[in-house]
Amino acid sequence: MQFIDLKSQYQAYRQEIDAGIARVLEHGRYIMGPEIEAMEKQLAEMVGQPHAISCASGTDALLLALMALGVGEGDEVVTVGFTFIATAEVISLVGATPVFVDICEDDYGMDPQLLEAAITERTRAIIPVSLYGQVCRMGPINAVAKTHGIPVIEDGAQSLGALQDGRMSCGLSTLSATSFFPSKPLGCYGDGGALFTDDDDLARVCKELRAHGQERRYVHTRIGVNARMDAIQAAVILGKLPHFENEMEKRSTLGARYTEALKDIVRTPKVLAGNRHVYAQYSIEVDDREAFRAHMQTAGVPTAVHYPVPLHLQEAFRYLGLGPGHLPRSERVSERIVSLPMSPFLTLSDQDHVIGSVREFFGA
Structure with missing residues (x-):
């Protein structure tokens, strides 16, 4: 996959x-x-x-x-x-x-x-x-x-x-x-x-x-x-x-399908009122991210983290003099966020395998 x-x-x-x-x-x-x-x-x-x-x-x-x-x-x-x-x-x-x-x-x-x-x-x-x-x-x-x-x-x-x-x-x-x-x-x-x-x-x-x-x-x-x-x-x-508009519709549909299947066990993306979300990434929040990613890898499902360290804590911006606690929400999300496979060409069978693997990790 x-x-x-x-x-x-x-x-x-x-x-x-x-x-x-x-x-x-x-x-x-x-x-x-x-x-x-x-x-x-x-x-x-x-x-x-x-x-x-x-x-x-x-x-x-x-x-x-x-x-x-x-x-x-x-x-x-x-x-x-x-x-x-x-x-x-x-x-x-x-x-x-x-x-x-x-x-x-x-x-x-x-x-x-x-x-x-x-x-x-x-x-x-x-x-x-x-x-x-x-x-x-x-x-x-x-x-x-x-x-x-x-x-x-x-x-x-x-x-x-x-x-x-x-x-x-x-x-x-x-x-x-x-x-x-x-x-x-x-x-x-x-x-x-x-x-x-x-x-x-x-x-x-x-x-x-x-x-x-x-x-x-x-x-x-x-x-x-x-x-x-x-x-x-x-x-x-x-x-x-x-083909772009058709791809965006597919992304929106696949994202909604992920959310419907996972919203009862993990924090899923919220679509703001009046918005169409095209899910460049489909990102969820989990408590034990490393254990979750290891489980998904064993199941043959690739994942990614966008992003593990907020910018104010990066070495490149140390000169600004900002430390932990400056952006508490960003810091919390960066420790929990993880992205699942997403593209207009993600098959429903592959998506079902991703969903099943996520639910398996949570015993759901």
Whole structure:
């Protein structure tokens, strides 16, 4: 059994993906070839934003967003500590200071009630994270940000395809970022990512920044980076996009099926009102995680932990001077969270085996 079944996905869409890659090899425009523009157009339409700007990774998408906003030394950016390090890493990379707030215990996203107290006169941006395939509480977060005139950057690396009140993740804030890492809901066959915005000026600046600050060939208006996505990866995304909505429906259905079968014995994901959860990961909480994972491994079921150590306790952020107890909810969840196999190609028989193995561990 695969934790994420990428092989079956490729076999299902092989004709479209292979044909797209072959077209790139034939025309030879590997950097910023026509596939880039075509992909960006489709992504923008899907998300409901005027601008989609592709880049080399989800990390670069967040970095470009901060650079476009002019965030730098002496500034603060509010985010969560229960996420992949890239969310906060980019804050430090631009010279700013990450300010961590705790999560809600139901959706594992930023707690809007804690956000106000974290904002200071130095706050230049807020980065909430839509974790595990569910949009976090973007409405209340945007409301707090608006009262202070602070831009919001949704980290939607795991949530592209998820909906909140009918609007898709990455279409709910000033800027947003997603990742096309292979295991993400929409993944390429290497690294890739994208930014989304409804601001024409920010879109123009992001496009310049991703190509060394270049306005046109050899004319550089600002200091930038090399963060372009290549045309072969765009071809892979274009091959998958026609199937994306169907895959998101399958993820939602499989996630609901897990929950119905396990909600009486473990803490299962809660879907917020008005949300469609697309389960980039299906994550539960258990008391004795190591014993549970050992049992599942014996049963032939792969598991993963997202994430075992919150960021404020990582060595990389020791310089912030934060210790145990600073984010009590994040710390508690990091000790209990574990993810089960999930992909649109998870068969019902395999899912039943996972469910049976979980129930067996708990004697249920």
